[in-house]
Amino acid sequence: MSSNVTMEEYGIPRGMPITAGANMEIDRETHVVRNRSAPSTHGLHAPADEDEDAEHKKLMDRRMHAKATQGNVDGFIKILGSISSEQDLQHSEILCQVSPRKNTCLHIAASFGHHDLAKYIVRECPDLIKNKNSKGDTALHIAARKRNLSFVKIVMDSCPSGSGASQDVEKAEPSLLGIVNKEGNTVLHEALINRCKQEEVVEILIKADPQVAYYPNKEGKSPLYLAAESHYFHVVEAIGNSEVEERMKNRDRKAVHGAIMGKNKEMLEKILAMKLVHQKDKDGRTPLHCAASIGYLEGVQMLSDQSNLDPYQRDSDGFCPIHVASMRGNVDIVKKLLQVSSDSIELLSKRGENILHVAAKYGKDNVVNFVLKEDRLENFINEKDNGGNTPLHLATMHRHPKVVSTLTWDKRVDVNLVNDRGQTALDIVLSVKHPTTFDKALVWTALKSAGARPAGNSKFPPSRRCKQYSESHNTDKYKDRVNTLLLVSTLVATVTFAAGFTMPGGYNSSGPNVGMATLLMRNMFHMFVICNTTAMYTSILAAIILIWAQLGDLHLMDTALRFALPFLGLALTAMSLGFMAGVYMVISNLHWLAIVVFIIGIISLVSLLVPFFLLFRPSKSTNPILRHISYYPFLILVLASKAPK
Template sequence: MSEMLEKILAMKLVQQKDKDGRTPLHCAASIGYLEGVQILLDQSNLDPYQTASDGFCPIHVASMRGNVDIVKKLLQVSSDSIELLSKRGENILHVAAKYGKDNVVNFVLKEERLENFINEKDNGGNTPLHLATMHRHPKVVSSLTWDKRVDVNLVNDRGQTALDAVLSVKHPTTFDQALIWTALKSAGARPAGNSKFPPNRRCKQYSESPKMDKYKDRVNTLLLVSTLVATVTFAAGFTMPGGYNSSDPNVGMAALLMRNMFHMFVICNTTAMYTSILAAIILIWAQLGDLNLMDTALRFALPFLGLALTAMSLGFMAGVYLVVSNLHWLAIVVVIIGIICLVGLLVPFFLLFLPSKSTNRILRHISYYPFLILVWASKSPEMKRED
């Protein structure tokens, strides 16, 4: 490819633009062709500051595409590249934040010479944090809010902080909006209080209760699950592994009563039954029709239901282990599979409670990796392929 590029350059087409006003350097920066960028920069008659019809210089295009190596190369060639702004007054951090390129954002945050970019405003008064928020990029918002130099409460020309900007998204993706809200709140972000955004839209926070029907569907689903757990564990309490003694003096007593794994089975089964019943009772209260009561009931019922599912899984593992314990290798396999599946059960369950909105530094650190997992899970397959 480089040989072909050399031949094209010999035809003196280095300054030619296409219908969108893009030069060969724009195109090379867009596709991440680092070698081609270097060859083009070596041309004495090349102007690396030419703008396309959208107002982007090559360094803006590289930032938009997440080609961080090319951004570094263009900054090395000329210190003037640092000051380049698009027609909207956007620097490279604005562009990277707007298009969700966290690798470029992290690079800029680590560069001391680019420190002025962090809270710089574009022509609309938006900081990079505003743009990442409005364009729904939770990972970029997280990266920015973890940097102490970022002022999370700056306002734009519409009088909005980044927290207000969460509400200004015309067609929000609820989960992305929730993650962004969480990242901002944990960093101490506050609403401006004087936002020019219409009050009726400002009040519609993602954290407000959704429509009654959606809440009822969630409550009914959890109530069904808790009822099924209670039913299964109740039945397991009268069908003990190993059966019962049929001879004196222990008629009716469990045959494996003195085994340690049997003790574990009984304790786990009992725990699962009573916690699932407790969750069901709490969820029945949620059926009274009050949205605030529903929200409270869900927050209390979920931990009990999680404990019930965990205890039921452990009880199943203990019961199967008991009945196959004479075949040692099979008993070990049962335990290994049980532990692996239990971890698989606990991880997504705990993600329901994390990340935390608390500004406490310890809780923020605990929530960091769960937040990244949720960001990854929230992406569509198309977005993942594009990244």
Template sequence: MSFSEDDMVVITSLVSEEIDRARQTRWERIQRREKRRRRMEQLKANPNLGTSSSQSITLDHSLEEENNSTHRFMDLDLYRAATKDDVDGFIDALERISNEKELPLLAIFEQVSPSGNTYLHIAASLNNFKTVLLIVDLAPWLLSTKNSKGDTPLHILARAGYENTVMRLVLNLKCYEHSTFSNGYKPESESATFPLWLMRSQNEEGNTVLHEALIHGHESLAFDLLLVLVKDPEALYYLNKEGKSALYLATVACFFVCINLLLDKIIEFESQFGKLKGKSPVHAAIMMRKIAVLAVILKKKPDWIHFQDEEGRTPLHCAVFMGYVEGVRYLLGKNASTATERDKDGFFPIHMASAKGHVHLIQELLQHWPNVREMQNNKGQNILHVAATSGKLNVVNYILKTPELQSLVNDKDKDGNTPLHLATLHWHPKLVSALTWDKKVDLRLLNNDGLTALDIAECYIENSSTFRQRLTWTALKAAGVPQNPKAKVEKQSFIQSKLQSTDNYKVRVNTLLLVATLVATVTFAAGFTMPGSYNSSGEDQGMAIMLKHSIFLVFIFCNTIAMYSSIFVAVTLIWAQLGDIHLVLITLRTALPLLGVALATMSLAFLAGIYLVMSKLNWLANAFMIMGLVFLVALLSLYIFLWFPMSSSYRIMRYVSYFPFCLLVLVTGSEDDSDFEE
């Protein structure tokens, strides 16, 4: 492509103009910088703004001095200027305030917001790069000032991930050291330099600048900070208040480059600073379910496969607890001996699998130590004991159906409790039922207190027992679990102590008495307001119009039964007011079924009465009859479940009551509870 001479002239002219504009812009920028520099020099040289030693602001000011300061809180105009990345505007505001209020420079920069933030904190939170550099140049000691949360400006910048600003300040910290020390700052250690102190500085949560970058997922910034901190390896061992080190946080964030660098330095300086403390990075890799991270850590620190947390749990314990199959297999493949390591409670990993209901992990762990009977915790409990305590039915069923594990079924712990005893103690009705149905379970075994499982249920069940406890007791009674006659003296004294107070029954008696009274009142009124009304003339005057209707007879009989049943209940409950606890129990056993009869017959009487008055409109009467019968069946079902003899030990009755029992367990949610504490 060729250009004519005229085109070349035009192009040359355009290029020249562009160059001139660029030069002009650059010159203007230089002029602005020079003007700004002169203004800053004037600010520093102004006697009104000087930084004499008498005006020095130290970090040990008392709270009283700060609160009594007239100009302690920020000037609003200067605050607004700090929120904008306008250096000239900030200098304008600074000059105006100093002239109007006649404040020295240190007094102005000492001003804080209600949260204790300085102007540097405010500018840093918005990443106003130029304003940050200006403030640091004028008041470098603000880099070490903390707000109410203990954050320095670097903490705020690192938390937000402002990498360029952070690194610009960090790499120039040495330049600010003299200014900072000359203005009253003193580090905690006489040998500590200002950059070293600032990088080690921890906020109220115990986080350093590096911690903040890692917690908030700023990988590039964290790596840059690590490159700076390799000269100060001690800072890499710092823990925050949650016990988390930089390596732990890098593991949680899955920052491979940071993890490798941290591991190298920890290995290099381990002889000088000792082992890494705090929460285990290996546990963190497992909790994040990152096999790749786990492999990196164990490749450089293979002995960390035995790293124990504050509860003495190894990485394998953690993986089993989470049900992390891939992690469990990886750890066992690395070192199978970890399957036989205990935590502080004496729990082996297989106990943890049992407590959490991870049957597939129990099978995996049994391949590495098949004689599970030898694996007992500090209480002498095997995996079936733990499953019974935690209420893990799937584990119990697996053990009961596995011939190699039959030796666990009747094992006793150090208190003499079998799995059945423990399932009873922790009120797991479905699990108790499963154990009692299995013929291999010995129902007659006693613990060290001489109690059978039924003795325990009757001793420890409360007066105001939950339905879950009642179902547990029912399962034991239905299975025919015996009682130890020799334990009756102890049981009797225990029960007598509970029977001293009738407070638990007062509300129950009063509630039943109120319901019975209401039923009697309603049915009495219904006896004189017959459905269809009365004959008002003739031979049958005063007689019910529907008297010869068959459904009317149902109404009369049901209403009569309901009224007399409720009256009988009310009279019976009056006897409960005498205060004798045994009499209260007898009256409750008598009143409850009768009140159920009264409610059921009253409902049927209502159904019959409504049907009578709508009988000429067949479809409506039939629809109402069907609807009423559905609800009546539901009512009777609840009544039957309440009084069905599910605790009967007769074999036929036990088979018949099994399904109602399972339904009640399901409906009441009694099979979802777990007593294992994480």
């Protein structure tokens, strides 16, 4: 290097010479210009400066990064030689430099799929294969994530052995394939997670280090689990044919779980044939728990044929497989488990819950219906858990109106049983501080219509219950509803008033009937006038009733709403009929169009009436006739109140 240097990258302005005799020198390794006459930086700040210099030394030159991205080997070698000359560094030292995210040139080549460049880099600096970036990924991780396993094979084939000859991937150092990133994934994990289809290379990786197939990542999933879940038969077969110590196989706690999650009978048979120990996963779930959870009936059948099946094991939440099936609403699995092991009927969770408790708690009405129809499960209906709660208590607590309704329709259910806190199911609704949600209102309606009563010995005083319940029906909530209905009724009155003076067909302008409607003698005109008049006066009447509701009395508001709603419903219906009659009348000469308008009007009218009718909450009366009348509207409201899954 010349003694006269002008380089912007050293922080020196262009044109400023630095001679050998000057009082400045360039530290070639740190790119830092120092003044020779300046005192040494010894003392308190010296270590921090040294760390900063070391970090700067490791940072990759931007020209190197650009060439690695482009993948041109000749250009890369040329810039490598140039930087080596400028900084007086060995090629291997330069290649070990990293980008801000700790990526080496090999990482970059892997990311862009530059095979030839990767071969060159590995020959020059084999140790780079083990280098990790900020996410813990080696270059092989990146290549596998990009489904480029041929790159993995190329890089590993380029690794020189001790003799200098090309090393076969089958003889690759096992620790290389066992390197994990921050997610706990090996190269084989990444290949299978990203659905790599290069079967030959995946099998070579397994052959290179069979033990890696059983390494669980941070999610507890091994490559064997991932292969079983994704139906990669060739991978599972390759793993099964490899010889691995039993202790290594036992590290894989979830291989059978993976086959179950894949819901493939042939794959599950293959995994079960490997004689893996059926251990619990990190949540304490056995393979049978897993199959019961996802509703895999065929898997439950296959597992039940295993000699080491244990249907009594509990997971970390204290649930047996039959409870998990009940929780998920997999009624076929519940039936199968009861068939395979009849004593499963007696299994309780750690909270003392039977399958009906669990189904009611999680709102699975199909399981509830099954239990209610089974005579041998009749004892479950009013059974109490460790807290003294019956299934009805739990369904009420967790706001499942359909389950509550199903239970209350069964005459064997005692709706007035109390739990250990002295509460009936109705007390639970009343004790909620703000029971304003729609599903809670439906639960309350179902209980009241079944004759549920509050308990006299409840640990919640009546005064508190009444106060809390009245808080939910506060004046502000009613005012909003009254104002909305008042606005609608006013709009209906305005529209129908205007329609009364703009008659269809217009008016006679001459003759003895001057000023009279031209279509006066048509039947549809009569219907239009009657419907329009009805809509106007009923909407006005509804508005007047709602104005009374503005006086602020809570009971008066409730009464006003109950009377105003029917009038407003009648006004909307009459207005719709009047509109249909008027349009039909003026286009009646074109029969097909008149028929289309009539059909659309009828369909729309029904669509209007159904949601409006549902505004009237189903009857809370205990009268059997009213209960039956309200049953289907209640189910519609339950469907409307359900949150999307």
